[in-house]
Amino acid sequence: MTTNSSPQLWLYDTTLRDGTQREGLSVSIEDKLRIAKRLDQLGIPFIEGGWPGANPKDVQFFWQLQEDPLKHAEIVAFCSTRRPNTTAATEPMLQAILAAGTRWVTIFGKSWDLHVTASLKTTLEENLAMIRDTIEYLRSQGRRIIYDAEHWFDGYKHNPDYALQTLEAAIASGAEWLVLCDTNGGTLPHEISQIVQDVVKVTGEWGVGTRKESSQSPIPQIGIHTHNDSEMAVANAIAAVMAGAKMVQGTINGYGERCGNANLCSLIPNLQLKAGYSCITEDQLTQLTEASRFVSEVVNLAPDEHAPFVGRSAFAHKGGIHVSAVERNPLTYEHIQPEQVGNHRRIVISEQSGLSNVLAKARSFGIELDQLKAEAKQILQRLKDLESEGFQFEAAEASFVLLMHEALGDRQQFFEIKGFQVHCDLIEGKETSNALATVKVAVDGKNILEAAEGNGPVAALDAALRRALVNFYPQIATFDLTDYKVRILNGHTGTAAKTRVLVESGNGYQRWTTVGVSTNILEASYQAVVEGLEYGLLLHSQAEAAVKASS
Numbered sequence: 136m137t138t139n140s141s142p143q144l145w146l147y148d149t150t151l152r153d154g155t156q157r158e159g160l161s162v163s164i165e166d167k168l169r170i171a172k173r174l175d176q177l178g179i180p181f182i183e184g185g186w187p188g189a190n191p192k193d194v195q196f197f198w199q200l201q202e203d204p205l206k207h208a209e210i211v212a213f214c215s216t217r218r219p220n221t222t223a224a225t226e227p228m229l230q231a232i233l234a235a236g237t238r239w240v241t242i243f244g245k246s247w248d249l250h251v252t253a254s255l256k257t258t259l260e261e262n263l264a265m266i267r268d269t270i271e272y273l274r275s276q277g278r279r280i281i282y283d284a285e286h287w288f289d290g291y292k293h294n295p296d297y298a299l300q301t302l303e304a305a306i307a308s309g310a311e312w313l314v315l316c317d318t319n320g321g322t323l324p325h326e327i328s329q330i331v332q333d334v335v336k337v338t339g340e341w342g343v344g345t346r347k348e349s350s351q352s353p354i355p356q357i358g359i360h361t362h363n364d365s366e367m368a369v370a371n372a373i374a375a376v377m378a379g380a381k382m383v384q385g386t387i388n389g390y391g392e393r394c395g396n397a398n399l400c401s402l403i404p405n406l407q408l409k410a411g412y413s414c415i416t417e418d419q420l421t422q423l424t425e426a427s428r429f430v431s432e433v434v435n436l437a438p439d440e441h442a443p444f445v446g447r448s449a450f451a452h453k454g455g456i457h458v459s460a461v462e463r464n465p466l467t468y469e470h471i472q473p474e475q476v477g478n479h480r481r482i483v484i485s486e487q488s489g490l491s492n493v494l495a496k497a498r499s500f501g502i503e504l505d506q507l508k509a510e511a512k513q514i515l516q517r518l519k520d521l522e523s524e525g526f527q528f529e530a531a532e533a534s535f536v537l538l539m540h541e542a543l544g545d546r547q548q549f550f551e552i553k554g555f556q557v558h559c560d561l562i563e564g565k566e567t568s569n570a571l572a573t574v575k576v577a578v579d580g581k582n583i584l585e586a587a588e589g590n591g592p593v594a595a596l597d598a599a600l601r602r603a604l605v606n607f608y609p610q611i612a613t614f615d616l617t618d619y620k621v622r623i624l625n626g627h628t629g630t631a632a633k634t635r636v637l638v639e640s641g642n643g644y645q646r647w648t649t650v651g652v653s654t655n656i657l658e659a660s661y662q663a664v665v666e667g668l669e670y671g672l673l674l675h676s677q678a679e680a681a682v683k684a685s686s
Contacts, residue, residue, distance in 0.1 A: 141413040144376065144406060147181040147281075147314075147358065147384040148174050148399060150430065151196075152213050154390035155185075159436075166433050167196050174387070175205040177426045178415035179399075181281075181382075183211045183241060188231025197235035211281065212237045216244040216265040219257035223272035233276055240273055242266075243283035243316075244305070246298045247290030259297060263304045270308035281382075282310035283360060288322040291330055299337060306341060306355050312382055313338065313355050317371060320364030320394060324374040331357065331378035358382030361397045363389060368397035373405060376412065387430040388439065400427045400445045404476050417475075424477035444476045453483040453492070462495055490515055500536050502543075514542045524652060525624045525633045531650035533640075533670040534663075540673075549672045550604060551577040552665060557592045557657055570595035578607045593619060593660045600668060610642075614671045616664070617641045618648075621656065638663035640671055647671070 151167050154160070162170070167184070174182050184200065185193035200210055212235040217226040232240055244266045245251050251262045270280050282305040284290075290298040302313050315334060317327070338355050359375035359382070361368040372383050383406070389398030400423060406412045407420060414420075427445040431438040440447040450473040452461050460467040465480070473479050482495040490506055493515050497504045504511040517538060518528060528535040540546035553575035560569045572595035573586045585603035589595030597616050605611045618639035623632050636651045636659040647670050651662025 141411055143381075144412045144414050145181065145356075145358075145382040146179050146399065146403070146414055147183065147211075147382055148179045148386065149183040149213075149360075149384055149396065150174070150386040150390060152183045152185045153392070153396055154386035154388075155434075156392040157390045157395065158392075160390060160434050162434055164192055164195050164199065167192075168199060169433055170387075170430055171200070171205060171208075171210065173426055173429050175208045176419075177422055178419040179208055181211055181239065182208045183213050184235075184237075186213045187235040188214075188228050194231065194235075197237065201236050209239050210237050211239045211241050213241045213243070216242055216262075216269040219255055219261050219265065223268045226269075229269070229272065232273070233278075238279060239281060240278045241281040241283055241314075242269055242273070242310075243285045244269075244301060245286070245290075246284040246301050246316075247286040248294045248297050250286055250290075263300060266301060266304040267308045270305060270310055274309040280305075280308075280310040281312040281314060281358070283314045283316055285316050286318045287315040288317045288326065288330055289319060291333075292326075295333075299334075302334070302338065302355075303341060306338065311356065312358050314358035314360050314382060314384060315375070315380070316360040317362055317368075318360075320362030320368065322361075322371060323365070323367060324370045327359075327361075327371045328374040328378045331359070331375045331380055335379035356381045358384060360384040362391065363394040363396060363398075366394075368395070369401045369405070372397045372402055373410065376406060376410070388427055388436075388442070390430075390434070390436075398442075401443050404444050404471065408471055408475060420475060421477045444471075445478060447481070449473070450478055451481040451483050462491060493518070496532075496535065497539055500532075500539075502536075502539055504539075510542050514539055517542060521652075525635050526650055526652050527635060527637075528650065530637055531648045531663075533647035534649045534666050537649075537666055537670060537673075547673060547676065549578075549608065549669055553577055553582065555596060555599070555661060557595060559592055572596040572599040574599040574603055576600070576603050578604065592657055593664065596657070596661055597664050600664065604668065608672055608675075610675045611668060611671070613642050614668065615641050615643075616667070617646060619660075624652075634659045636660045636663045638667050640667035642671060642674070645674060647674070 151170060155162055171182055171184065184196055187193050187197050197212065212232050214228055214232045217223045217229065223229055245255060245262050248259055251257060251259055255262060270282065273280060284302060287298065305313060315331065335357055338357065357380045359372050359380040361371040372385065376383060383402055385397035385399040385402055387399055389395040403414050403423060404420065407414045424445040428438050443449055450469055452468060457468050461469065482492055482499060490511060493511055494504050494506055537546060555572060555574045558571045570589050570592045571586060572592065575582060575584050583603045585599050587595055587598035587602050589598050601611050616638060620637040622635045624635055625632050633652060633654055634656045637648055639646055639648045649663045649666035649670060651659040653659040
């Protein structure tokens, strides 16, 4: 818990630059703008927008933010030092940086002598001149500088004297932040801690004038930028903060090149709720889970369901003993209150469940069961029987709700399935097939026969069902089939194998998942699709009932 006296940490998000270097991740200008505005709402003070001049997309991104600036955050342009044996004033890429119009610029330079001689193919002295000239020039143009010391920890371990000279050059030229980068992601926390302590001590001495060249410079602030190649990025960033770093750089969901960057969705709550630092407001912290999922949706990557703090399973309880204990006191199996980061507790239902799981899960859906009555035990037994047949209710809670209503004898009969047929035309050379589905359903005693086409049998079935029902239930027009997953349960039986289908549906503001199991993939799909529509209608009827009750 932070207080007014909690030490301040400055968060620096590089999702829009470093994060987009993740393999398979690509964003448009519109995507970048949406993410930037969401990070601004989250309270991130520094947002690195990209490298203006490196590609047309980043140039346009910065131009658009000049027209419609963020409300709170500083948008930061990113660039390298000038090239060897040139001048910063004549360097074209620095002109693109200036044109971006940001107040803050992050410049990265080489800290490791190996990179200077092998990558830049220049001298150690020229590298120092590149750092000084670049920062001095940008400072003369009114920019404030964050200096990223690339490969800092490797450079310091191989040649500490030269690595420190690069920092001294940055300070003497007017850099306000020195960010120490574990670019290869191979450093361990105890090394990070010791080296950051060394740097904090030395730069503090420079700031009070023990080094002549930097005697007029302010005491610099230290930052940390870690990569996750050794699964240490979050631990290393925290170790650096404990050793004196005041800025933490990272990305939402840990996106980044190779194994990723330090994950801000883990760093922020760890630093704020456990270490006592002030990063964002408590209200903003409750938006963390939503922000994590928003970014994953925009970049079109599936959310990590098991991510700490923000994952769907972060506060999910499956074992009966765990559930019983959490019901009595959440501290028994939860390290924080899930609501602090905008998440929530979930009771998972499976064949391993005890009666306490069923009672807790029912309660979460507004259904009060009496453990002494037969219905609760019947639900538990039905659950175990179905899961032995291949059903899975952990990820299909909507199907479990319908199962409970059926056991209680109050499952609403919105429609009745009379039958269906599907015809597919497989066209050689095409990735999808044309499909025609015919369905027969009964609503209020009326039989309806409808047909629809789709780019596959499931899409055709879904479309035909909707067409048959929409005149009776217009709200179905707002339902979408958002995800479809298939798993073969016993592949050793070949084409006779059972198939489990999970269908995720939504109505624009809620999502729910249903399950179907059969040796026929179409029948399994149909079960899941039908229950998806049924559950959506149940939600709608409950919402209408709540409105009537409140009025």
